[in-house]
Amino acid sequence: MSRVIPPFEVQAVRNSNARADATYGPELRALLNEAGIAAAWEEISSWPGYAPTPLVRLPGLAAAAGIHDLRYKDEGGRFGLGSFKALGGAYAVGRLLLGEVEARSGVRSTTAELRAGGHRDIAREITVCTATDGNHGRSVAWGAQLFGCKCIIYIPATVSEGRKAAMERFGADVRWIEGNYDDSVRQVADDAERNGWYLVSDTSHPGYTIPPLDVMHGYTVMAGETIRQSMGDAAPTHAFVQGGVGGLAAAVCACFWQSYGSARPRLIVVEPNKAACFYESARVGAPVTVTGDLDTVMGGLASGEVSRVAWEVLSVGADAFLTVPDETTFELMRVLARGVDGDPSIVAGESAIAGLAGLLGALETPALASDLGLGPDSRVLVFGTEGATDPELYQAIIGGPSGAPA
Ligand SMILES: Cc1ncc(COP(=O)(O)O)c(C=O)c1O
Missing domain, CATH: 3.40.50.1100 (Rossmann fold)
Incomplete structure (x- = not known):
C-alpha cells in the first residue's frame, strides 16, 4: 500500500469462536433482537431533527490503502450532539x-x-x-x-x-x-x-442489563442506516469498529448478523493499546479488567472493563480484536481533514478514527491482512463515531505541526 500515515504496530487476536455460518441464536436474541431494533428505529427516527448521517465514500484513501472500496459513516452531525452516542x-x-x-x-x-x-x-x-x-x-x-x-x-x-x-x-x-x-x-x-x-x-454487569441494552438498541439505528444506504451495492466484506465498553461494536455486530446472516462482513474490534479490555479478554477467553490510567488520547475508548452484554455478543460474533497506539491518532485526523486524492474533507474526533487506524495497521501487516482476508477486493466500512466534540481541542490538533496539539 502507498502510505497515508507512518507505519505503526497493531496487536491482534483472532477469535476462533466466530464462525460465518453460526446462527444468531436464542441467547443472543434475548439481548439484542429484531423487535428491539425495529422499536429503536421507529422511536429515534421520530425525534425532531432526525436525519441519517452520511455514509461517505473515500476512493482516494481506499486506493492509497490498496483496497477496493472504503466507506466512512460520519456521525459528526448526529442530532447536533457530535457523536453516534446521541442515539443510545x-x-x-x-x-x-x-x-x-x-x-x-x-x-x-x-x-x-x-x-x-x-x-x-x-x-x-x-x-x-x-x-x-x-x-x-x-x-x-x-x-x-x-x-x-x-x-x-x-x-x-x-x-x-x-x-x-x-x-x-x-x-x-x-x-x-x-x-x-x-x-x-x-x-x-x-x-x-x-x-x-x-x-x-452504557456498561452492563451481571444483574444490570436493561439500560445498557436500550443504549445498544439505540446504536443499531446507525448500523441499520448503513445497510439502507448501501442498498443495491455489494455488502461490505469487513467492518472495523472501535471498542470502548463494547456497546457500539456489539450493536453493529448484532444488527449485521441478523440482517446479512452468513454474508455479514467480518467484524474487527479496534481499541487503543492503553485501554485494550476486549483484546486482553479475548486473549484469555473471558472478561478481564485492564487497570491503570487508561490515558489514551482516544478518550471515548478509555475503558478498562468490557460491558458484559457486549462481551456476550462479541465473544462469539467478532472475528478479531486489534489494538492501535495513540501515536497515529492526530495524524489520521489530519489526513481525513485534508482528504486523500480529492476525497471529501472529514471532521473526525480522536475516538472516531480507531477503526480506520486498525484497518490501515492490519493492511501494513501482511500476515494479519491475509488472516483477515483483507486485500485488493475488500470493501470496508468504518465508523467515524464522532466529529469535533471538543471544537477547540480539534482545532489545536488539526492546526498542530507534527502530531502534538499545537
Ligand atoms: C466517539 C466514540 N466512539 C466510540 C466509542 C465506543 O463505544 P462503546 O463504549 O460503546 O464501545 C465511544 C464511547 O464513548 C465514543 O465516544
Missing part, C-alpha cells in the same frame, strides 16, 4: 421514563407526550445519572432535557472543560470524580443506589 443514552432515558410513568400512573405514554410536557409531575421527580468520558453523558443529558427529568453526570479528571460544558448546556449537573473512567462508573453506581437516582449506564 437519550433512547434509554426515554424508555426508562415511559416505564416509570406507566408504573406510577398506570398510563402508557409516548416520548412525544413527554416532549410536549405530559406527565411532568412524574418526570421531574426522576433523576437519571451516569458516568461518562463525554459523549454518552451528553446523550443522557440531552435525553433528560428532551423528556423532562433531572440529570447528574460524573466525569473523570481527563474529560476536558469543553466536553463538560457541552453537558451542562443541556441542564445537567456535571461533577468531576477522582480516578479514571472505571472509578467514576463505580462511584456513580454507589451514589445512585444511595440517593435513589436512576443509573443509565
Whole structure:
C-alpha cells in the first residue's frame, strides 16, 4: 500500500469462536433482537431533527490503502450532539421514563407526550445519572432535557472543560470524580443506589442489563442506516469498529448478523493499546479488567472493563480484536481533514478514527491482512463515531505541526 500515515504496530487476536455460518441464536436474541431494533428505529427516527448521517465514500484513501472500496459513516452531525452516542443514552432515558410513568400512573405514554410536557409531575421527580468520558453523558443529558427529568453526570479528571460544558448546556449537573473512567462508573453506581437516582449506564454487569441494552438498541439505528444506504451495492466484506465498553461494536455486530446472516462482513474490534479490555479478554477467553490510567488520547475508548452484554455478543460474533497506539491518532485526523486524492474533507474526533487506524495497521501487516482476508477486493466500512466534540481541542490538533496539539 502507498502510505497515508507512518507505519505503526497493531496487536491482534483472532477469535476462533466466530464462525460465518453460526446462527444468531436464542441467547443472543434475548439481548439484542429484531423487535428491539425495529422499536429503536421507529422511536429515534421520530425525534425532531432526525436525519441519517452520511455514509461517505473515500476512493482516494481506499486506493492509497490498496483496497477496493472504503466507506466512512460520519456521525459528526448526529442530532447536533457530535457523536453516534446521541442515539443510545437519550433512547434509554426515554424508555426508562415511559416505564416509570406507566408504573406510577398506570398510563402508557409516548416520548412525544413527554416532549410536549405530559406527565411532568412524574418526570421531574426522576433523576437519571451516569458516568461518562463525554459523549454518552451528553446523550443522557440531552435525553433528560428532551423528556423532562433531572440529570447528574460524573466525569473523570481527563474529560476536558469543553466536553463538560457541552453537558451542562443541556441542564445537567456535571461533577468531576477522582480516578479514571472505571472509578467514576463505580462511584456513580454507589451514589445512585444511595440517593435513589436512576443509573443509565452504557456498561452492563451481571444483574444490570436493561439500560445498557436500550443504549445498544439505540446504536443499531446507525448500523441499520448503513445497510439502507448501501442498498443495491455489494455488502461490505469487513467492518472495523472501535471498542470502548463494547456497546457500539456489539450493536453493529448484532444488527449485521441478523440482517446479512452468513454474508455479514467480518467484524474487527479496534481499541487503543492503553485501554485494550476486549483484546486482553479475548486473549484469555473471558472478561478481564485492564487497570491503570487508561490515558489514551482516544478518550471515548478509555475503558478498562468490557460491558458484559457486549462481551456476550462479541465473544462469539467478532472475528478479531486489534489494538492501535495513540501515536497515529492526530495524524489520521489530519489526513481525513485534508482528504486523500480529492476525497471529501472529514471532521473526525480522536475516538472516531480507531477503526480506520486498525484497518490501515492490519493492511501494513501482511500476515494479519491475509488472516483477515483483507486485500485488493475488500470493501470496508468504518465508523467515524464522532466529529469535533471538543471544537477547540480539534482545532489545536488539526492546526498542530507534527502530531502534538499545537
Ligand atoms: C466517539 C466514540 N466512539 C466510540 C466509542 C465506543 O463505544 P462503546 O463504549 O460503546 O464501545 C465511544 C464511547 O464513548 C465514543 O465516544
